[in-house]
Amino acid sequence: MTSPLEQKKIKIAGPSVVTANRTWDGIVVYRTAAKGWSAELSEAVIVRNSDEAKALLAESVADDVGAIGPYIAPVQIGADGKIVPGNLREQIRRTGVTIGQPAQV
DSSP, X not given: OOOGGGOSSOOOOSOEEEXXXXXXXXXXXXXXXXXXXXXXXXXXXXXXXXXXXXXXXXXXXHOTTTEEEEEEEEEEEOTTOOEXXXXXXXXXXXXXXXXXXXXXX
């Protein structure tokens, strides 16, 4: 699998965001219009074409202090304007593990 940072061609098939992991605690974060990072998907900048995505990704990669491993991820925007992850991978990243954890003794 090619690293998102090594992608030469970026194809956007709908609304997308730039996501990464925060450097000090690993939490999933999203690039904001204020050129920062937020754990709230609702605060993410939405891009709709590859030129916008390339520019936002380049800006995000340059900010390696706030977050690491930025890449473009699809989102869906509901009729009510609510933004949700656009694929299973991003749903899992946002909600955590997919199996039950053993009880602590």
